[in-house]
Amino acid sequence: MINNKLISNYQHGFMPNRCTTTQLIYTMEKWYKSLLEKSNTDVIYIDYKKAFDSVPIDFLLNKLYSYGIRGKIHRWIKNFLKDRTFKVKIGNDYSDEHSISSGVPQGTVIGPLLFIIYINDVVTRIGQNVSIAMFADDIKLTFSFRNESECHALQNAVNNLVDWNTIWGLNVSLDKTVIFHIGNKNPKFNYYVNNNELPKADIVKDLGVITNNKLTFEEHINHVRNISMLRSVQLLRNIKSTNPKIWGNYFKMYVLPLLEYASPVWNPSLKKSIK
Incomplete structure (x- = not known):
């Protein structure tokens, strides 16, 4: 087919x-x-x-x-x-x-x-x-x-x-x-x-991306930022290692996918969104 x-x-x-x-x-x-x-x-x-x-x-x-x-x-x-x-x-x-x-x-x-x-x-x-x-x-x-x-x-x-x-x-x-x-x-x-x-x-919420009728993605950017920060805090609390490589691996597994998902669609272009 x-x-x-x-x-x-x-x-x-x-x-x-x-x-x-x-x-x-x-x-x-x-x-x-x-x-x-x-x-x-x-x-x-x-x-x-x-x-x-x-x-x-x-x-x-x-x-x-x-x-x-x-x-x-x-x-x-x-x-x-x-x-x-x-x-x-x-x-x-x-x-x-x-x-x-x-x-x-x-x-x-x-x-x-x-x-x-x-x-x-x-x-x-x-x-x-x-x-x-x-x-x-x-x-x-x-x-x-x-x-x-x-x-x-x-x-x-x-x-x-x-x-x-x-x-x-x-x-x-x-x-x-x-x-x-x-x-x-x-x-x-x-x-x-x-x-x-x-x-x-x-x-x-369109296939996981939050969209408003002005197509600015402010709500999605705030959501991604908040959930990424929350997950980062959880990692800091639960991982006792001081090895940077281990930290990098956990970040790539649990935080980076949140930041990268469909990013070509909602990639911030406004200064306030980038901040």
Whole structure:
């Protein structure tokens, strides 16, 4: 699938040479361009209810077949997915055994790949004027506009996505799906999923990066600084060694990843943020 470029270019999850940072850079570039052009941008973060666990197995197998995954590989995947069972252990006691009728197994090597194959064709339902970016089951819809009359395009994209979900057995979590308005003169339109008005947010946590609607990242920088300082203090209290090499190793393991995560996206440019 990957070698034959059958996976959508908008998918950044579980793909070679792609990660959360590449997805964030892709969307941030569009948002900054919109601000420079004095346009408004509306973003809708789509959150699914138990996405990996909800995939209908027969639907997935049909999709795999349509992508040319057939024969022994298809039979192996079918055997891997079907007739799975589970039971719960509490202390030394076990519950009755129950069958699993849907979902791709999480924590497996092939599970995430099967999921992104399943969700792959959702991009065909969005429309040309609305941008989509995905990281596994996290979906962002972005639409930039100058005229208020254009905003129906984003609502149409949401409606089409909901229709796709209905066909393929996935459900949107209304509590976690939010609207993010960017632009000083943004009219802040309402958007709906099945006639339910979606909540709005001025600050969002986007793949681990806290973003405000001015795209300044002040909240994220403060968060990273505070948690890095806290972790550094914890190291000072608990590590008794005076060996600089040991200190350096602990810093690289426990503090540096916090400072470096997605830093190309939020790297501070304002003097007050650098301080």
